[in-house]
Amino acid sequence: MSRIGELGEAAIAARLEGTGLPLDFGAARVRVFSDHLPLAVAMTQVYRDYPVFEGESAFTVTAAVRRASGVRRLLRAQIRFVVDGDAPFEPFPAETHLPLLEWGLNWCIANRSHHRLMLHAGVVARDGLAVLLPAYPGSGKSTLTAALMLSGWRLLSDEFGVLNPAEPAVLHPLLRPVALKNESIDVIRAMYPGAAIGPAFPRTRKGTVAHIAPARACIDSCHRGATARLVVFPKYDSSGGLEIEPVAKARAFVKLAGNAFNYETLGPQAFHAVRAVVDRCDCYQLRYRRLDDALAAINGFLRGIAPASQPLQPARAQADGDSTAYASQAGSSAAAPASPTLQ
Amino acid sequence: MLDVREGGGLSISRAAAPDGAVGTVRWGIRNPDAACLAQWDDEGVIFNPLSWQTHLLNEAALRVLTEMQAGPRTAGELVAAVYGAGQDDEQSASRDIAVMEALLNELLHLGLVTAEPAR
Amino acid sequence: MNSGVQELGGRELAAKLAAILAVPETLVRMPAAECDLLMRAARNAKLLGTLAHRLSEARVESALPQVLREQCASELALSRHRRQMVLWEIDRLSRALSDVDTPVVLLKGAAYIVQTLPAAAGRMPSDVDILVRRDRIAEVERTLLRKGWQTTPMNAYDQRYYRQWSHEIPPLRYGPCPLELDVHHAIVPPGGRARPAASELIGSALTVPGSPFPVLSPEDQTLHATLQLFYDSDCSNRLRDLLDIDGLLRTFSARPGYWERLTQRAGAFGAAHSLACGLRHTARVFGTPIPDSVAAAVSARGRGWLPQSAFDALVESAMAPAHPDGGAARTAVAAAGLLRARALCLRFPPSVVIRHVAARTLHAVLKPVRPDTEVA
Secondary structure, three states, rough: OOOOHHHHHHHHHHHHHOOOOOOOOOOOOEEEEEOOHHHHHHHHHOOOOEEHHHHHHHOOEEEEEEEEHHHHHHHHEEEEEOOOOOOOOOOOEEHHHHHHHHHHHHHOOOOOOOOOOOEEEEEEEEEEEEEEOOOOOOOOOOHHHHHHOOOOOEEOOOOEEEOOOEEEEEEEEEEEOOOEOOOHHHHHHHHHHOEEEEOEEEEEOOOEEEEEOHHHHHHHOOOOOOEEEEEEEEEOOOOOOEEEOOHHHHHOOOOOOOOOOHHHHHHHHHHHHHHHHHOOOOOEEEEEEOOOHHHHHHHHHOOOOOOOOOOOOOOOOOOOOOOOOOOOOOOOOOOOOOOOOOO | OOOOHHHEEEOOOOOOOOOOOOOOOEEEEEEOOEEEEEEEEEEEEOOOOOOOEEEEOOOOHHHHHHHHHHHOOOHHHHHHHHOOOOOOOHHHHHHHHHHHHHHHHHHHOOEEEEEEEOO | OOOHHHHOHHHHOOOHHHHHHHOHHHHHOOOOOHHHHHHHHHHHOHHHHHHHHHHOOOOOOHHHHHHHHHHHHHHHHHHHHHHHHEEEHHHHHHHOOOOOOOOOOHHHHHHHOOOOOOOOOOOOEEEEEOOHHHHHOOOOOOHHHHHHHHEEEOOHHHHHHHHHHHOOOOEEEEEEOOOOOEEEEOOOOOOOOOOOOOHHHOOOOEEOOOOOOOOOOOOHHHHHHHHHHHHOOOOOOOOHHHHHHHHHHHOOOOOHHHHHHHHHHHHHHHOOOHHHHHHHHHHHHOOOOOOOHHHHHHHOOOOOOHHHHHHHHHHHHHHOOOOOOOOOOHHHHHHHHHHHHHHHHHHOOOOHHHHHHHHHHHHHHHHHOOOOOOOO
């Protein structure tokens, strides 16, 4: 099976202009068109390990990033995101092509996925057990999700926790390039010099944005679910140390439901699905300053050990690359913190 | 998006009592088969089948709704269930009922409960 | 992009959509590429929810490619939520207006829902429409504002436009509810050729079991739908509205005396031309069974100032959905433009039309760029 990176920019550009480029994310499959060559170049990098496949002709979304025509074009080159003949957003400057595609595709997928409960969270897994990292402003969720993937966890999604309401114990991959913003680009580059980070796009609405090409193993597992086991609400705090607190179930319910994309749309199904997640998962809030502290804590959670809080002490933590079996914790009440055994 | 009230949930606040004679109205959960209540320790959430919204409940509201799951109750019966029976001080008893009715009217406004005249 | 199906024009797309709506099995027998295209076209035409419902009723959705089956399930979930929002708004309205002693009649989508019409399934209502007497509308508006509804923000020109020229007050919205509430005192803008008297409409309203508010009589619901489409709109991408009319006709024609009342009422209201258009176009597109005598009788009463063939060509062009891989065809855009001008002329004296169009253009230029849809 050939991969997008192997085909090269010219071939990918030809597909984008011709029959379209199909991409499989797991819970969604899209087809992309574009007449903008710089986008083809960026996509070849950031989607490099996604397989090239023929013969698919039904898609969740068919979308295009096209150069905008009209008077404006003479003054400043612009591009539009077009889906099914409609351009739902204002044009972007032509140099912000990949962020426009990524945001546009996310928006379309979210609007077409009401057969699933779509939590706003990063999702990673180890040995079939999944950790949900709900997204909140200031959570550092994307940086944390990226670091987890780069340290050996399987990434299911950096944005969407996808649940089938009929089977809410299982999270399904919606595997997209991992978006990093501003300082986290440099943090990840420093920690993981080998990470495949695509071009940086300055001056977007969210600052500077770059994308990590997901690991090949994650892409190849994008149709394999993982059982929900842990919910960790991350909170990046540059002034503090490491603090771990169990989160009461009712609060966890509110926080998960409150930041889902379509909780209210699904009504009773959503209620039962979130309840099932909260009942079966241990829920923690994790305040952290150092990324490797957070990684160690999450690794520890899944082993059934909750590391004790460590205010203002740098921890000698290394990201854990093992895939040993993890003891499952019975019961719905939060585990009491044991003595610290940070790796 | 959840309807999470200030203070984290529906609570019994010292609001003005509504008009109407006390104890002549029975309050029940509207559409009890479709309303879903989930409880962990002394907090809970309830799904409102009319609005499809979900509300966070604190201990008092949780006990009121749990009590109503067994069937319609008057405000007085709910006060007894939540606070315990036997208020010997008549003034505080009627104050408790007034506060309870304020909460019940809030639930009525949300479409969670109904108020029927007692027979 | 060179498969034959990709070159379909608007009219052919409309015909194909009508065919798969009528016989959903035909969709699942098509190759995946054609299924995909038609579902995208259906989505554009706001018909995807109805298509999904019909596929489900025919029990054939499992034969679709998985990603398309999932899109159908997604649309149905969305439609269920919208339906519940309508019921919630109706419930809240019944409590809010309980001490206003005046009839309140449900219109359009909300009415279809409380009547559980087949046409209601898979629809995506975005508002709730009610009809009240003109002399009570101010009181109704005040009551609603007092009980928690809010006016949607709009500039002073639009406010004046609504109150002076339109048949409804500016839309209201109750906080967390995603639907708007439109309170009407007539079913068409006043001052035009069609004059359905609100008092007659309200007087003939029928109660519906389980609904706190009555709905218009079947013939008045039909006329409302045809007037909305052929008297008060530019028909642009309005296949959805035409399908609604088809649904109403099919359901209500089973009731004895419906055709006679419909014809008579259309004449009394000056709505025969719109009805005649409605009957012609639903029959053309959706094959609605209409007795010849009825078509003839209605058509005899309704003559517009455009030659019928010219008018029909404009309608057909404007109404067709755009091809999902291109924008609207230039001819469709032009046709819609002409029909929009016609609708404005029907509504206003000429001097007001010019001011209206000019003011709106000015506002469009000066208005800040619309905010980006917030994405993750």
